[in-house]
Amino acid sequence: MNDDDPAAAAPDPAEGLTLQCRHVWKLFGARADEALRDLGDGATAEAIVARGLVPAVRDVNLSVRRGEIFVIMGLSGSGKSTLVRLMSRLIEPTAGEILFNGQNLLTASDKEMVEMRRHKMGMVFQHFALLPHLSVLGNVAFPLEVQGVARAEREARARKMIALVGLAGREEALPRQLSGGQQQRVGIARSLAVEPELWFLDEPFSALDPLIRREMQDEFIRLQSVLKKTIVFITHDFDEAIRLADRIAIMKDGEIVQQGTPEELVLNPATDYVREFTQAVPKAxxxxxxxxxxxxxxxxxxxxxxxxxxxxxxxxxxxxxxxxxxxxxxxxxxxxxxxxxxxxxxxxx
The missing domain is CATH 3.10.580.10 (CBS-domain)
Incomplete structure (x- = not known):
């Protein structure tokens, strides 16, 4: 059930929308687009599987507002990580529209998408993917080097981001000399160095120990209070979702079954599946x-x-x-x- 259907109206500039998904589908398998057209309104999960296809994302509609933390959550295999990669066009959707500041990303050329990811989008994934031979400073400055930013400017900006995530003084350390939480901070600083307008984070803390994870959530909340980024955050942990989110979309079998504020989801679960997610959360x-x-x-x-x-x-x-x-x-x-x-x-x- 998609209770927030942006396809029903044009983007409202007054609402400050940054990112919109309109009837976005992703089916894996041969001739998926033809099968989706043939099935039409009968494109249920069962009918798609019967065609030999895998329905990863099904008819997703959502809007991410400027400056908010929008959390997409669900169990493993629910489609949440696939959806965030569709939003940045790291993989191509089978059908639908993805709008970033009113521009349909599916009409952008490969070169335009590369430039957009370099200058307007930041990405942090579960695996830190730091370059082992570069120092903390080198890792954080690396995307700016790719952009062609002069060395003095990129290192100054990198030092600012390193200080922002609480690693001042560790600029010359190599990744192997850092703890898991510190490595994740380097990954966050690196993605922030390009000063992105839209920030994607795909389960960035799930590989961390519980205490370090809580610490990183606190750090993330602090950073957002300073930076006011537009954030799409992926998690399978409902406690993490309600702690961080302005709004949450819950996915199951490739569909969004409900979206709203944490308060709305806990007080008014739309399905038994959402009720199971929220029943243990104290209302307070x-x-x-x-x-x-x-x-x-x-x-x-x-x-x-x-x-x-x-x-x-x-x-x-x-x-x-x-x-x-x-x-x-x-x-x-x-x-x-x-x-x-x-x-x-x-x-x-």
Whole structure:
């Protein structure tokens, strides 16, 4: 079920859309495009398999807004990694449209796509793929060298990115001298060095130990607060998804079965499959203050952002406060969060 169908309307510049997929399909096998045309509305997974084809991505519609973290998640084999490669045209779709800032990428030449990936898209994958003979500085500066950027400029920009990911002082280290988490930071710095407008991350932390993974998630949240990139993030871990995402699309058998905010998915799962994903998630970890607040009355000694989740706001009530003020992005008070409502959510209500 695709509940966000961008094919129904032209891109709305006011909405700040960066990337759109319109009825995107990817079938693996001979003469896949002919089979898809023949099947038409009857292109079910079973009918496609009966033709000897593999349905990797089926009729995907989604929109990624400028500056948001859009997480695509699902179990292994759900099609999420194939979809992110279709978005960057590392593999070609069987049918559909992929628009980047209003331009259909499927009409771009190979040369145009190479330039777009070099200058406007950043990519980080599960395997770090660092060049073993180059230092941290050399690895981070490498994509700028490919672009033809002068040495002084590329090294200055690389040093800035290395500092940004917390590796200042390790510029001359080789990859083998770094921990897994540090190597992943180098991969992130390298992809950021080209100052991408759109950033793809395909399970970048899944190979890391749990503690390092949590640390990298914290680092990722910090980086996004500074850089405000448009991000497509792939994961199979729902806890990671709800921690990082502005919105989530859940995939199963090549289809998007539901998409929305973490709060929407947890509170209103559309299918049994989504319900299984979300049933163990405490509501207080996804429900935001703006969803629970009431009209402001009287004074409040503490404040919390409207988008803060209840689990993070709860400690403000430890001193006995009955209400805290909820503020918007500009700092204006838009309501009050009450102790009784927070307690009810924490208790599973």
């Amino acid at each position: 970890k996804v429900v935001r203050a703006e969803s629970v607040m009431v009209a402001a009355e009287g004074a409040a000694t503490a404040t919390v952002g409207a988008r803060t989740v209840i689990a993070d706001a709860a400690p403000l009530f430890l001193d006995g406060a009955e209400a805290v003020a909820v503020t918007d992005a500009g700092g204006a008070v838009v309501g009050h969060l009450r102790r009784a409502d927070v307690t009810r959510l924490l208790m599973g209500g």
